[in-house]
Amino acid sequence: MAFWKPGTVAPGTSVDREAEKESSENIVTFVNLSSNLSIQQQRKRLPIFKSRDQVLYLVEKYQTTIIVGQTGCGKTTQIPQYLNEAGWTAGDRVIACTQPRRVAATTVAGRVASEMNVKLGEEVGYSIRFDECYDPNLTRIKYMTDGMLFRETFLDPLLSQYSVIMIDEAHERSLYTDILLGILKKIQKKRPELRIIISSATLDAEVFYDFYNTNSTNDSSKDNVSIISLEGRTFPVDIHYLEEPCQDYVESAIQTVFDIHVKEPPGDIIIFLTGRDEIDNTVGEILQRATTLPRSAMKIMPLPIYAGLSSEQQMEIFEPTPFNTRKVVVATNIAEASITIEGIVYIIDCGFVKLRAFSPKTGMESLTVVPVSKASAQQRAGRAGRVMPGKAYRLYTEESFYRLRDSSIPEIQRSNLAQVVLHLKALGIDNVLRFDFMTPPPAELMIRALELLYSLRALDDYGRLTMPLGMQLAEFPLLDSYQFQCAEEMLTIAAMLSVQNVFVNSSTSSAEFEDEKRKFSVEEGDHITLLNVFNAFITRGKKSARWCHQHCLNFRALSRALSIRQQLKKYLERFDVPIESCGNDTVKIRKCLSSGYFANAAKMQPNGSFRTIRDNVELHIHPSSVLFTRNAPWVIFHEVVETTKAFMRELTIIDPAWLTELAPHFYEIKKTTLPAH
DNA sequence: GAGCACTGC
Numbered sequence: 001m002a003f004w005k006p007g008t009v010a011p012g013t014s015v016d017r018e019a020e021k022e023s024s025e026n027i028v029t030f031v032n033l034s035s036n037l038s039i040q041q042q043r044k045r046l047p048i049f050k051s052r053d054q055v056l057y058l059v060e061k062y063q064t065t066i067i068v069g070q071t072g073c074g075k076t077t078q079i080p081q082y083l084n085e086a087g088w089t090a091g092d093r094v095i096a097c098t099q100p101r102r103v104a105a106t107t108v109a110g111r112v113a114s115e116m117n118v119k120l121g122e123e124v125g126y127s128i129r130f131d132e133c134y135d136p137n138l139t140r141i142k143y144m145t146d147g148m149l150f151r152e153t154f155l156d157p158l159l160s161q162y163s164v165i166m167i168d169e170a171h172e173r174s175l176y177t178d179i180l181l182g183i184l185k186k187i188q189k190k191r192p193e194l195r196i197i198i199s200s201a202t203l204d205a206e207v208f209y210d211f212y213n214t215n216s217t218n219d220s221s222k223d224n225v226s227i228i229s230l231e232g233r234t235f236p237v238d239i240h241y242l243e244e245p246c247q248d249y250v251e252s253a254i255q256t257v258f259d260i261h262v263k264e265p266p267g268d269i270i271i272f273l274t275g276r277d278e279i280d281n282t283v284g285e286i287l288q289r290a291t292t293l294p295r296s297a298m299k300i301m302p303l304p305i306y307a308g309l310s311s312e313q314q315m316e317i318f319e320p321t322p323f324n325t326r327k328v329v330v331a332t333n334i335a336e337a338s339i340t341i342e343g344i345v346y347i348i349d350c351g352f353v354k355l356r357a358f359s360p361k362t363g364m365e366s367l368t369v370v371p372v373s374k375a376s377a378q379q380r381a382g383r384a385g386r387v388m389p390g391k392a393y394r395l396y397t398e399e400s401f402y403r404l405r406d407s408s409i410p411e412i413q414r415s416n417l418a419q420v421v422l423h424l425k426a427l428g429i430d431n432v433l434r435f436d437f438m439t440p441p442p443a444e445l446m447i448r449a450l451e452l453l454y455s456l457r458a459l460d461d462y463g464r465l466t467m468p469l470g471m472q473l474a475e476f477p478l479l480d481s482y483q484f485q486c487a488e489e490m491l492t493i494a495a496m497l498s499v500q501n502v503f504v505n506s507s508t509s510s511a512e513f514e515d516e517k518r519k520f521s522v523e524e525g526d527h528i529t530l531l532n533v534f535n536a537f538i539t540r541g542k543k544s545a546r547w548c549h550q551h552c553l554n555f556r557a558l559s560r561a562l563s564i565r566q567q568l569k570k571y572l573e574r575f576d577v578p579i580e581s582c583g584n585d586t587v588k589i590r591k592c593l594s595s596g597y598f599a600n601a602a603k604m605q606p607n608g609s610f611r612t613i614r615d616n617v618e619l620h621i622h623p624s625s626v627l628f629t630r631n632a633p634w635v636i637f638h639e640v641v642e643t644t645k646a647f648m649r650e651l652t653i654i655d656p657a658w659l660t661e662l663a664p665h666f667y668e669i670k671k672t673t674l675p676a677h
Numbered sequence: 678g679a680g681c682a683c684t685g686c
Contacts, residue, residue: 100683100684101682101683101684102683102684128684128685129684129685129686145683145684145685146684146685147683147684147685147686148684148685150684150685151685151686172683174683174684175683175684175685176684176685274681275680275681276679276680276681277679277680306680306681306682307680307681307682307683308680332681332682333681333682334681334682334683336682337682337683338682338683353681353682354681354682355681355682356681356682367680367681369681411683411684419685419686423685498685498686500680501680564686567686568686571686622678622679622680623678623679623680624678624679624680628678628679629678641680643679643680644678644679647679649680
């Protein structure tokens with residue numbers, strides 16, 4: 001491959017050694033390297049220590065501080081400790097630090113507890129869904145998912161126990177991060193003493209600055225926001241671009257792997273591609289071509305990693321590389337922020353990512369391949385500089401890099417906002433269209449959400465939350481299953497729908513895989529099939545990992561479904577909803593599903609495709625559905641994903657008479673105008 | 678005939 005190493009980007013420029021996660025792996029390495037030092041000495045060696053006083057000064061003086069933190073500089077673990085040491089937790093006040101991912105919240109909390117030599121759950125705690133580990137009376141530093149802090153605004157709209165709230169990884173712009181950014185701005189008006197720290201790994205600090213700055217004069221010395229940049233502690237990564245754009249990035253990636261393998265010193269490689277198909281093909285092709293390497297050459301070992309793999313398969317990438325072998329990890333975006341692999345020296349970036357988008361026109365989600373952002377490309381490159389200076393090969397030209405967006409489109413601008421709108425209304429924010437979002441979602445997305453909530457009778461004609469239904473939905477969106485005497489079954493189905501990859505194909509042939517799936521399948525459709533899978537897991541499977549493996553089921557997903565179900569059950573009990581079982585009466589379950597998903601109804605066409613009742617949009621059954629090869633005249637579906645075609649996922653056969661029986665009001669929506677909001 | 682990655686009640 002012909003790569004151009006631009007003279008303008010010298011090794012070690014700051015641009016490409018940032019964007020790193022302080023994950024558990026990172027922390028472990030650090031501890032091992034410095035095990036002869038005391039914890040306090042280690043803390044002082046972190047690059048951030050030099051900025052300790054300045055950070056404290058800025059937080060004291062400014063309402064909001066934006067911290068542009070580079071790779072592994074220690075901001076996540078150190079800043080809350082500095083604030084604690086400086087007295088920000090006096091008088092029973094708490095410092096919160098939010099993370100977009102659950103693992104980050106728990107592992108960082110554990111690290112900080114051990115640095116402070118306290119028991120996790122006492123002075124230092126964490127809060128993630130299903131796992132709260134903190135003491136309301138003792139905890140001073142609380143790591144939590146952004147979703148959990150958002151939930152806390154329901155109980156305490158001013159988040160009054162917190163003196164400082166640090167929004168970490170804000171550059172990722174997760175859905176809940178964006179909502180929190182807006183809510184915190186609102187809270188700060190009422191609580192001027194509240195300090196906000198926005199921590200971001202990229203250069204978009206200006207956006208945060210402008211959003212939080214309330215100084216309307218031209219005198220910038222009156223700004224109430226400050227910015228500080230911290231230096232990182234990773235190694236420089238040399239960036240290489242293609243001279244000419246390539247036709248086929250999969251082929252280019254494979255060629256680049258062999259170029260590196262033949263010409264470059266030892267060190268593992270990671271390739272970023274967009275999806276499973278590409279990854280499986282690439283792994284196969286590398287294995288194939290590796291047979292043509294000379295006998296004396298170093299061996300090459302390609303390994304796939306994506307979310308759909310079983311956990312055993314995922315763990316393989318963490319095994320130490322065998323002697324005289326170069327590991328090539330072929331990954332989706334999972335390795336960009338969620339998973340960190342040690343020993344990577346070379347990264348190959350195809351320049352694309354698969355993203356989910358939501359179309360307000362059709363109400364459909366689509367999964368499309370789009371170019372990555374500059375921030376993502378930098379984050380990917382940074383993965384090569386963890387243990388020694390690395391090299392990044394971008395499978396596009398330098399010119400196309402500069403044409404990329406600075407950061408990716410925030411999730412809030414490409415999501416189904418029904419839940420978000422419901423929650424904002426429940427917080428008393430009636431005019432959601434005027435809510436101060438840092439980057440407002442398109443109006444059509446909001447209107448679509450309002451329309452859906454209105455048709456579900458969660459909003460009244462004035463766009464207000466109805467009592468009690470809308471309020472209950474906001475608190476707990478499992479629909480009124482008690483009316484159908486099947487709450488037991490609905491709890492299971494709701495829990496199963498909220499986990500991914502229930503079936504995983506680990507190592508067996510696809511025919512065997514389909515056979516295993518068929519054992520759980522029923523003619524009514526996917527929802528009842530999921531119910532069967534869960535019940536079998538509990539009874540026949542005795543909740544065992546071994547049993548799951550034998551039946552191509554994802555043990556982790558089913559265990560998670562089990563705990564989600566327990567949590568949902570507690571909520572139903574709190575509302576005094578009678579929890580009954582309908583036994584084998586699937587009509588009750590399917591009617592109940594229809595009452596919640598009547599807007600997602602479709603009718604089969606003579607040619608075998610489907611059309612939605614509501615918008616007459618053409619849809620197809622997803623090949624993963626148990627109804628794929630069956631005759632299903634009328635169905636309701638959980639979601640639509642548009643890839644090569646518009647596919648319905650998770651469907652159930654219904655009787656069309658149920659629709660008019662259960663949702664006569666829904667069809668009025670076309671005749672009347674939208675409710676006011 | 679096909680499955681980016683996360684989060685929450």
